[in-house]
Amino acid sequence: xxxxxxxxxxxxxxxxxxxxxxxxxxxxxxxxxxxxxxxxxxxxxxxxxxxxxxxxxxxxxxxxxxxxxxxxxxxxxxxxxxxxxxxxxxxxxxxxxxxxxxxxxxxxxxxxxxxxxxxxxxxxxxxxxxxxxxxxxxxxxxxxxxxxxxxxxxxxxxxxxxxxxxxxxxxxxxxxxxxxxxxxxxxxxxxxxxxxxxxxx
Numbered sequence: 001x002x003x004x005x006x007x008x009x010x011x012x013x014x015x016x017x018x019x020x021x022x023x024x025x026x027x028x029x030x031x032x033x034x035x036x037x038x039x040x041x042x043x044x045x046x047x048x049x050x051x052x053x054x055x056x057x058x059x060x061x062x063x064x065x066x067x068x069x070x071x072x073x074x075x076x077x078x079x080x081x082x083x084x085x086x087x088x089x090x091x092x093x094x095x096x097x098x099x100x101x102x103x104x105x106x107x108x109x110x111x112x113x114x115x116x117x118x119x120x121x122x123x124x125x126x127x128x129x130x131x132x133x134x135x136x137x138x139x140x141x142x143x144x145x146x147x148x149x150x151x152x153x154x155x156x157x158x159x160x161x162x163x164x165x166x167x168x169x170x171x172x173x174x175x176x177x178x179x180x181x182x183x184x185x186x187x188x189x190x191x192x193x194x195x196x197x198x199x200x201x
Contacts, residue, residue, distance in 0.1 A: 048083045049163075049199075050081060050082040051199035052080050052198050053079050053194070053196065054076060054155065054177075054181070054194065055079045055193070056075075056077035056194075057077065057181055057190040058075045058189060059072070059151065059185055059188045060073040062151060062183075068133065068134045068138075068139040069132065069133050069134070070142060071131055071132070072105070072132075073128040073129070075124075075127070076181075077125075078096070079120050080110075080115050080159070081115070082116070082118065082119055082120065082163065084118065085118045088163065089114070089115045090112070090114045090115070090161070091160065092111075092160040092162070094123075094158075095108075097155070098154070098155050099155075099156070100129075101141075105127060108157070110123055149184050149186050150183070151182070151184075153180070153181045153183070155178075155179055155181055156179075157177055159174070159175040159198070160174060161173060177196065179195070179196035179197075181193055181196065
């Protein structure tokens with residue numbers, strides 16, 4: 001019997017498949033180029049995270065009456081700082097709580113504000129508490145602090161910030177502040193206010 005040969009015809013690839021392959025290749029190249037551009041851009045700019053800090057504080061009033069009721073007033077200066085020479089920073093909100101012992105005295109707030117390149121913005125807060133009734137133990141503790149001429153307040157909270165570099169995009173992050181402000185009641189000065197910052201060590 002004569003030998004039978006089978007010839008398989010190759011089916012041409014559909015043009016839709018070629019089109020999809022070309023589009024995927026173009027997208028991959030575009031993503032790679034964009035990634036390189038962003039990397040080079042950030043390497044040139046050297047972006048640094050904006051931060052918030054206490055730059056000054058004073059204990060204006062700290063008075064305990066014989067009935068164990070405390071009245072106090074604290075002045076606090078807080079600075080939002082942007083060290084980037086080429087990146088604009090914006091803060092969506094800043095919310096900090098000042099407390100004495102377990103009692104919240106006030107909430108220090110600042111809502112949307114901008115900080116220009118290589119610039120800062122200062123916020124001046126004068127916080128006067130309502131009369132704070134103290135327990136016997138708290139009264140004794142306050143009297144002990146007064147005898148030692150050292151009183152401690154707590155300042156804690158966050159600021160939602162973002163910096164933007166031209167068309168390279170923006171990055172959002174949180175600034176966290178959690179520190180103890182120590183004061184000398186006799187001369188109303190703070191001993192450690194300038195060490196209170198959200199900036200990384």
